[in-house]
Amino acid sequence: MSQRSGKRSNLTKTGLKRLLRNRFGLNEFRPGQEEVIQNVLRGIDTLAVMPTGAGKSLCYQLSSLALPGMTVVISPLIALMDDQAKKLESHGVDIAVLNSTKNRLDEMQALNEIAEEKNEIIFLTPERLQTPEVLKHLSNILIDILVIDEAHCISQWGHDFRPAFLEIPYVLKSLGNPPILALTATATEEVAQDICTQLGRPQMKVINASVYRPNLHFSVKQVSKESEKMEELERILQNVKGSIIIYTATVKAAEAVYGHLQQANYPVQIYHGRMRSEQRRQAQEQFMTLSNNIMVATNAFGLGIDKPDVRAVIHYQMPSSVEAYYQEAGRAGRDDQIAKCILLFNHNDRRIQNFFLAGQYITPSDIQQLWQTLVESATSFKTVSELAKYVKKLPSIKVRVVFKALRDEGFVKVERGKYVLLQKKLSDDDAVGLAENYNKRYENDRIKLEQLISYAFNARCRWLNIVEYFGETFNLTNCGTCDNCMNPPIAVKESDAVTIPKLQSSLKKSKFELGQKVKVRKYGEGSITAIAGEIVTITFLDGVNRSFLSSSIKSY
Template sequence: MPDLPSPPQRRRARRQRGSPAIPERRLQRTLRTVFGLQSLRTGQRHVIERVLEGRSTLAVMPTGAGKSLCYQLPALLLPGCTVVVSPLIALMKDQREKLHALGVNAVQFNSQVEADEIRAGEEAIREGSASIVFTTPERLADRDFAALLRSHEISLLVVDEAHCISQWGHDFRPAFLGIGAMAKALGDPPVLALTATANGEVAADIMEKLGIPASGWIDTGTYRPNLHYAVEQHAREEDRLRRTLALVASTQGSGIVYTATVKAAQAVYEALRAAGESVGLYHGRRGAADRREAQDAYMAGRLRVMVATNAFGMGIDKPDIRFVVHYQMPSGLDAYYQESGRAGRDGQASACTLLFLRRDRALQQFFLAGRYPAEEELDSLHRALKTATRNDQALTLEPPRSRRTS
């Protein structure tokens, strides 16, 4: 009697024939009973069908388009575990809590998880009860953790915020570069890369690093009809502040006011608080406990408005944000799309307003100059490296002085 094919072999055979691995009725039943949804959004179905057929995919979808469902639904339909790699600890926590509320066993591994939860998560992986494993790229690279993941079948490897893997992207993170090698170490499962911002160059870089074929690129566009964009130029700082107060007062619902500097964030926060608004403050110079308290209060609806620098927002999934005001010009178009795109994720009409003075441009150019080393600094480093290599010696350099003055 001939040997029967193993489950992985049967799945590969189904994919080669091009037939869906999961019956449509089971997909619809899971969508309805677990997630409470009657249908998939535009783009979601195409991505999910590819994932269920085991085909690696890069999905470029607008903010608020339901990218998370593109792996959460397949995770409940595929036989093994789904591993989600993300740089956003706040989003991991948020997604895990939402999945637990739906009865889905999801576990998370990052620097902010307590030891007891880590141990419970490891046991869930070991016994095969974890449907979804959230982790950072740094944790994924840990040899013992990778061995633990390999103890059970991994049906899907998800790379969230996939633009972070590209040096051409706006938010490159070196730790992402090891994900491609780790995918092979985990048995080379199908890969789903997700991002809201990837031009052709960045998309090609993502696909090359993660082994996704060109045919696997699905771009549903960036247009969101429920967002209304407006740009206003002002001549004086006091005019801009007065307009910000008016916009916040005249718009119902919750909102975010973004500033480019901590100083501006503090000034806008004080002005809104003096005007009687329910407002919080979030920037990188506040203590971690203060930031967490402000974020939790905003997410729970105890604060109506959050004034923040770009330190706030990555991984924040609050569906009912009705307005986003940029008090100053952001660092670039990608950043503006990400930040303004936090409005209206429930599909309802929302306003995105950019206020600027001419000097905002000079401020961003100043930040840009401090972000990258100057030519003389690179020359100095190159000479030191050449000298150390010739002399076969260890190298210690004083860190270059910051060229920023504030």
């Protein structure tokens, strides 16, 4: 239990239900909600793993009304917090919102309200949490709960890892070490354990509601070429009545699908990370307010989107893992009515996910480069974002990850907004060790992709595969609603059933060697400095490190 000076609530079950009815118009708690709320009211650090539509947000919303201080909610997406803030305001809850869309006048007003403790709930992004001005205001108020929404984003083993979340544990002391409520729709046992570890609360109580949602009907459509996939998509659209989300893995594919459907006169919107924020806001607003509408989007769309009447989620390209697939597919059927979750599976789409894997991993050279920047001018930067702008040869995501690795291993710390070096030097062996420890994630991600492919080819009940993947026991013989249950492709004996494989190492030996001279089209010649399975990192003549799939590299 976290150390607090604030008085906790002693509301009875009857009192909680009265509050639920009077403030939110609900008569009963959903499975898991009451247990989570009781933990929060007692000041117990809690990780709640509850599927989309299970009412995770209510767990902190109701708790905040029963406690004397403020609830701080850290949310990864501005659209997500705006959506939740509007709903809370409609229930008469006083809220404050701090994010990059607010002008200086609005931000000052919000900070003044926080200083005067006028709010019950404060929403902010992890980036805003790190700013000295915001930290100063939050450190002077009574915080009953620190809520971390979409908590899987803090796990390096999660499907949606976001380095900005790694800064959260380092500000907890400044906030008085409040109790934590971490929320996520999906987490394997490994990810759940890593969330607790990353937050520095290894003894967190984990409450795991079942992932099974019987109203979701899963199926996989096997296709062998792009034209066949588009034809299958149109067949599905003609047979589904209601709102639909179509997910693609790339912006290029999203724009192609959007263009095709627009030409065919479908009521369609598009949403991806390269659009301007105002364009994204308008697209989301139209999708949320209209019925029988179609949203074509990358995974930039969807976190926390509460549209109850989505009748189908279609994956036009495979995502990176079973976790990512379930999280996105779970945005269908939030009204508990029947909804379809369909994967259009072309095995060649695997190359797209392999390409994404290639750009995510750090090398000893990356570590040394950032270390040298810190040695030369550590006192010049107040945030990791400022540091990332200065290290021009490293993407900002790598800067954040490398900095986290250096801090975790005791090479650097943050003190009063400045970076302080704790070691005089970083040896080559140190850099190699740090890179190897982090890059274990590559093997994990590669196997998770194989697990999704196994799901697509599997002849067993789709729900049975999903439930077992998340470590649960399925209490039914089969769901009776997925494509494999309705139309079994083959007769599968239980003794011969193929399950989704567990994580295990199976990397093939690379055909390349460290130090080998190679060529890459567009970038020219370079030397191999790191190899992780199919991912090869090369230092080019301009001094920049780049990572590629081995199939795109030529030796000479």
